[in-house]
Amino acid sequence: MIEMYEKSGEIVSKVRQLAVNYVKEDLKVLELVEFVEGEIKSRGGLPAFPCNVSINEVTAHYTSPPNDETLLKSGDLVKIDLGAHVDGYIADSAVTVLVGEPESLEDDSLSEEKFELGLKMIETAQEALENAISTIKDGTEVGRIGEVVENTVNAKNLNPVSNLTGHSMDRWILHSGLSIPNIKEDNKHKLEEGDVLAIEPFVTNGVGIVTDMKDAYIFRFLRERPLRVAHARKLLENIEKDYRNLPFAQRWLLESFDERKLKLAMRQLISSRAIYPYHVLKEKSNARVAQAEHTVIVEPDGCQIITE
Numbered sequence: 001m002i003e004m005y006e007k008s009g010e011i012v013s014k015v016r017q018l019a020v021n022y023v024k025e026d027l028k029v030l031e032l033v034e035f036v037e038g039e040i041k042s043r044g045g046l047p048a049f050p051c052n053v054s055i056n057e058v059t060a061h062y063t064s065p066p067n068d069e070t071l072l073k074s075g076d077l078v079k080i081d082l083g084a085h086v087d088g089y090i091a092d093s094a095v096t097v098l099v100g101e102p103e104s105l106e107d108d109s110l111s112e113e114k115f116e117l118g119l120k121m122i123e124t125a126q127e128a129l130e131n132a133i134s135t136i137k138d139g140t141e142v143g144r145i146g147e148v149v150e151n152t153v154n155a156k157n158l159n160p161v162s163n164l165t166g167h168s169m170d171r172w173i174l175h176s177g178l179s180i181p182n183i184k185e186d187n188k189h190k191l192e193e194g195d196v197l198a199i200e201p202f203v204t205n206g207v208g209i210v211t212d213m214k215d216a217y218i219f220r221f222l223r224e225r226p227l228r229v230a231h232a233r234k235l236l237e238n239i240e241k242d243y244r245n246l247p248f249a250q251r252w253l254l255e256s257f258d259e260r261k262l263k264l265a266m267r268q269l270i271s272s273r274a275i276y277p278y279h280v281l282k283e284k285s286n287a288r289v290a291q292a293e294h295t296v297i298v299e300p301d302g303c304q305i306i307t308e
Helices: 002-022 029-042 112-134 142-154 230-243 250-255 259-271
Strands: 052-055 058-060 077-086 089-098 166-169 196-199 202-204 210-221 275-283 289-291 294-299 302-305
Touching: 002 029, 002 077, 002 089, 002 294, 029 052, 029 077, 058 077, 058 210, 058 289, 077 112, 077 289, 089 112, 089 196, 089 289, 112 142, 112 196, 112 202, 112 289, 112 294, 210 230, 210 250, 210 259, 230 250, 230 259, 250 259, 259 275
Parallel strands: none
Antiparallel strands: 052 058, 052 077, 058 275, 077 089, 089 294, 166 196, 196 294, 202 289, 210 275, 294 302
8 A cells, every 4th residue: 555655656746846847938727737647647647636737816726627728927826736646546746836037027017026925935835844744743633733834834924825724635535534724723633653644735925715716627526316418427427437536627528528518418417416516716815825735644753755
């Protein structure tokens, strides 16, 4: 089991760095997510979820829909959240990249001061991640992790995103029940040796709360349902077989389904609650957000970082 997690972590670590190097001004987000997902597959893994590329105030759950024309622009604060699995054993990691250089920015688009703030947010998210990981071992109280994140971020006059958390993982299950807060909480639950955790601080200069947007491009199988339309029944069968409980992107389904029929079938699956839509999340005050994330396995006197 540990070997499978380590293999997934090695894939994620390598692909994460490739993704950082791939980022450039005017790159299509669709090209970036397809690059990341393709690199995961080429290394012997499968995406544990669609690659998320969330820009500026968009905080999480954005992946390209079919035919996405969104471009990365100089000054964008780009969060790349990727995961791989090998036979269901998942590794999850994220990094934030600031597109361009200060000298390339136009005066009316983003000031040098704002650019420097972006770099500060990236560095703070990384520091909060490292400090949180340093507390993790068998017996650590979950609330202690959030306290360390919050203290680290507040010390830089920034705010953690309070209603986004890290999470425990299990085989074939991305979120397996345990939430790892990014703020101080009275949570006495103690970590146990062997727990697999995704630790992911989010940092902002805004109010530190995310809200749902109307769009959803990532979904997850929930349950079998009685469906009248044959296309919808077939689609649900394929989703359950191919992805089990792991999140998937609508664009992944275009290889097997006609786009028009796919849209109609997806609507029925959502309305019947056969699949769960992950709505895109944005920071409530429209402030930019940075993220850093690693997957760790809890050990008696510390933890193993499998995505380093």
